[in-house]
Amino acid sequence: MTITAETEPGQGGRVLIVEDEPELLEPLDYSLRKAGFTTFSAADGLNACRQVGACRPELILLDIMLPDLDGWEVCRMIRSHPDERVASIPIIMLTALTATDNKLKGLELGADAYLPKPYSMKEVILQARNLVARRRQQTRLLDEVARLGSRSGVWHDIQDMVFHELRNHLLVIGGFSDVLSRDIPGLGQDRSRSHLEAIRRSSRYLVNLAEEFLMMRKVESGSLVLPRQLVELGALVGEVAKLFEPVAEDRRVQLQVGCEPARGTVLLNAAALKVVLANLLGNAIHYSGAGTTVRLGCLLDGAERLCLEVQDQGPGIPHDEQARIFERYYRGRGQQETTRGSGLGLYIARTLAEAMGGRVGLSSEPGLGSCFRVVLPLPSSAGAGVVPQRRLQ
Template sequence: MQEKVLIVEDETDMADLLKYNLTEKGYHPVLSSNGREALEIIEKEVPDLVLLDLMMEQVDGWEVCSSIRSHTNETIKRLPIIMLTALSEAEEKIIGLRLGADDYVTKPFNMDELILRIQNQLRKKRVEDELMERLRRGNDIPALFYHEVKNQLMIIGAYSHLIAKESITRDKKEQFSEILNNTASAISEYLEGMSLFSKLEKGEKKIRLEKFSLREALNKIILSYKNAAVERKIRVETDYTEETNIVELNSIAMKMILSNLIGNAIKYNKKNGSVFVSTKKDGDRLIITIEDTGLGIDPVDIPHIFDKFYRSRSVDGHIDGTGIGLYIVKTLVNAMEGEIEVESTLGSGSKFMATFNSALNHQPL
């Protein structure tokens, strides 16, 4: 079966040239001359890849890219996007990459290079489709690892490519290096958390507690989701009480728990929504609350929401996910003798509350 490539290009000669070369390589090209028409085509017949010109009238390439990445349909949301741009400034390319483009090519481009980039993106899509199918069928931890770190690896690849350019200023190189370091740290912390979770699930390890700053951990996690929140115009508010700053829990487990809950609160929220993160002391108990104004959970799903690979019917098939995040949260919370509960109203939002009985019963640092 021919793989379908949607060419979104308003210059007729360029569109015809791309169509001819893609046809010669065995692809099925579909043409669109503007962003609005392209989005309509995607809704009717989902392509395998989008070649997207940036500078178009009416709806430009950035808006098309943003619409695809924020789509509620999982298949559309994961479409590979290669941006075609006459802009050579690094800042313009960074905007596209932040909006979710997988690659970019600067005009005028070498056709053989473009074909290779298309082949690479389609190859990655086939691998990801297979892994996602394995995830849907059951417990496949390697597939889960790939799914979770794929976006971070794409960021590392994109910014490494930009840093290598001689035209980049020293300030930009320092900025990009910081992004690379933060992304690498996020991958490392995720793998540490998954290793701990895997051992706890198998009963191979007892959890170790240590004192650390909960406020610092929360702020770092919220910062890591800044781009996702800004893109969807979601406001994140916090309210930490001073007496809950230093806690005695497992820092790796807590970062995994908080990253899952805060990430979900943003991911399953509505545009222009809000997320509220708070901590409070109740005797020796620590209570952490993450509340959102998002899609909410069907009452039928709430008893199963922490089950392994369970996905709420309100999001399954519409928003990308694995159905294991909340199971990991519950496993790690329980390992620290805590409790996790949820209150939710379908269409109005959800509130997750994690309670730890002795997290504050310690001597100050």
């Protein structure tokens, strides 16, 4: 779209004027500022190159006959810059060299326009507005491409993780189902019950994984809505803990669970709350050593907030890493080679907690374990956020 001469002041862009003659620089600077542009100036080629990096102009008005580096060399250096956003800055060459060969040379080097002196100030301003508008459109397109590329990479990694987990747990389900279907002689009732429990456990894990995957897709697309419903707190916490009991047992980690009030209900999103707790609890067990304890607790802070805590006796998190621990894909330096993980669990927990209006905090000392604390607001309009179980009977 072409920008007309009626553009309001303040709607211009950042313009670098490279001109060594003050009698030409001053009227250019004045006219551009009056037209709404923000201007910077340089009197030689070397200073011009430094200004490009410092002020990141949206347009360069470039004289050719300059001290140190001439305009040809400045243009060549800008166009060969490794940063695409610098290399693509629009350039208007302003020069007293009127020969056709000079104009062609400027255009061959990548100049966007070539105005011979004496030039019309109105033409300079109109050219500047058009090129700045084109630059801004190009910048928006580059930003959109980068955003889409980033999102594509994120979902590629998440899908890899999901399908890896699907494969593992489907193998468990398929293997134990095959054993049960063959009615193998000598397979006692206890063994059958054990196999069925393994199938149920993997099935529940896949259901939770599917819920988590769908929620994160909505988070990334900006369409996440988490409707509140009555959630029986004790039952939900117990369900999540039950899911991780076999994991804790395999790692010889003691899992302790406490919930107060154990029989109360709160208005929250059950699926999101399960995912938050599952990621924090799974993370705690994952990084805990044999013979240690992981504690999962919940309590009401007054009548307006629900507090959930997951505390472990693991290696703890170094202070210089604690600010980054919730970043997507971030894994601590000491854990990158010794433990397997996607680096998404804490990011997912924080994202969903914030989507419910809450927050996740961390208290950790190296060698003394970590405590993750989730604080979620409860609506005051529903019995101060808690509905005693007896009211539902």
